[in-house]
Amino acid sequence: MSENSGFPGFHNHSYGRDYARPLFRVGSFSDSSNEQERHASPRAHGMNRSPSKMTAASRLSPSMSKLSMKKQQQVTDETSMEDEEMELMKEKYTKLLLGEDMSGGGKGVCTAVAISNAITNLYATVFGTCHRLEPLPPEKRSMWNREMDCLLSICEYIVEFSPTVQAMPDGSTHDVMATSPRSDILMNLPALEKLETMLLGILDSFDKPEFWYADQRNQSFNESKRSFQRSEDKWWLPEPCVPDSGLSERMHRELQQKRDQASQIHKMAMEINSGILSEMQVPLSYLETLPKSGRVGVGDVIYRYMSSGDQFSPEHLLNFLNLSSEHEALEIADRVEAAMYVWRRKASTTHVVSKWENVTELNADGDKNLVLASRARSLLLCLKQRFPGLSQTTLDTSKIQYNKDIGQAILESYSRVLESLAHNIVSWIDDILIANENAKKGHKIRMQKQVFSQVSPQR
Secondary structure (H helix, E strand, O other): OOOOOOOHHHOOOOOOOOOOOOOOOOHHHHHHHHHHHHHOOHHHHHHHOOHHHHHHHHOOOHHHHHHHHHHHHHHHHHHHHHHHHHHHHHHHHHHHHHOOOOOOOOOOOOHHHHHHHHHHHHHHHHHOOOOOOOOOOHHHHHHHHHHHHHHHHHHHHOEEEEEEEEEOOOOOEEEEEEEEEOHHHHHHHHHHHHHHHHHHHHHHOOOOOOOEEEOOOOOOOOHHHOOOOOOHHHOOOOEEEOOOOOOOHHHHHHHHHHHHHHHHHHHHHHHHHHHHHHHOOOOHHHHOOOOOOHHHHHOHHHHHHHHOOOOOOHHHHHHHHOOOOHHHHHHHHHHHHHHHHHHHHHHOOOOOOOOHHHOOOOOOOOOHHHHHHHHHHHHHHHHHHHOOOOOOOHHHHHHHHHOOOHHHHHHHHHHHHHHHHHHHHHHHHHHHHHHHHHHHHHHHHHHHHHHHHHHOOOO
16 A cells, blocks of 8 residues: 555555545644744744844844744744644544543443544535535535544554464564454445545536536526526525536536446445445344334235246336335335345244345245345345435434444445435536536527528518
């Protein structure tokens, strides 16, 4: 791994990635602040000066004196800014150590949940007010990089031990336990960092676009000139605007390419998130709420469709259900997921399954419960692909709430916020493409009317 690796403690290993996040060092605050204090304290250094030197300093021109004062003020401002950042980081780590229980009574959440909440809240703070396809403001990007570097630096100390043979200088060998990054972190964290870099790069590429935004809360313009009409449930979001003749072919092609890229990133982040959630232990509180049978969980209509015939198509079943909102889709997802665990529990009484994700209808050995569990899983995946902005299911929320593995908490929350950002970018690009299409249609109609008026005979 390069020197900017997310695992600076493991440079000697051969898993190099040139895209890992550079670590944030809290100690850099004290080093830089001490250096600036030495420059910002001319009085302390001037105590040993000779009178002649002090006289020479007092003979500076007014412009030079103003320049010197300006530099001192700049150094002072930078020092105060770093002091504020240091206090902010102290507050963040205090909340993590206390488990968000500021009374200190030990009644807070576990460390894994506290870190997961910290990443989620940081994403909401930085990206919660970003509703436009434009580069992230420098102050927000600095906050995101600084605090994420702190939170992700925890992963360097999450290791696994493996036996190895160490050669000694005298030629003898000893069996020792070597440390290396945990396999799930080693595989997923660099990939997530790469996805984050790509998403921020997409936003940075729209620094000089051909489109702009109109805030409906502050502006009102003629309805007939609108090239985009936002739905009533998102009236507060800014509306994209394009030129009357539409975007250029270059900009349209770039938007389409960025949309495809963001869509692929969304799928990859969702896949990583699903994999991490599947590895988390199912809480006992969730298992106690499962229905007695899978048929009761999904209902008679869905059960008959899933249990009849040798061929099962989740797409056809979703088309038959005709789900019109994400609320209905989430309700179906909760019911299907609960039924899936009921069928898995029944199948585990006769089969030993090490990993349920590897179970398909082909290797179900004719067990009806295994077949239904496999079909329920495929239906869930299809449902999440059809509704990419679907909220977390009851099981996912329960897993995150009761999870105690810090590594899994970091990977799950990191992949979840990147999944949300990628989905938002796709939505923003879609809005602009719709506005561009409407503008070009309107421009074409206007041109046809103009040509018709020119060629029509004068009466």
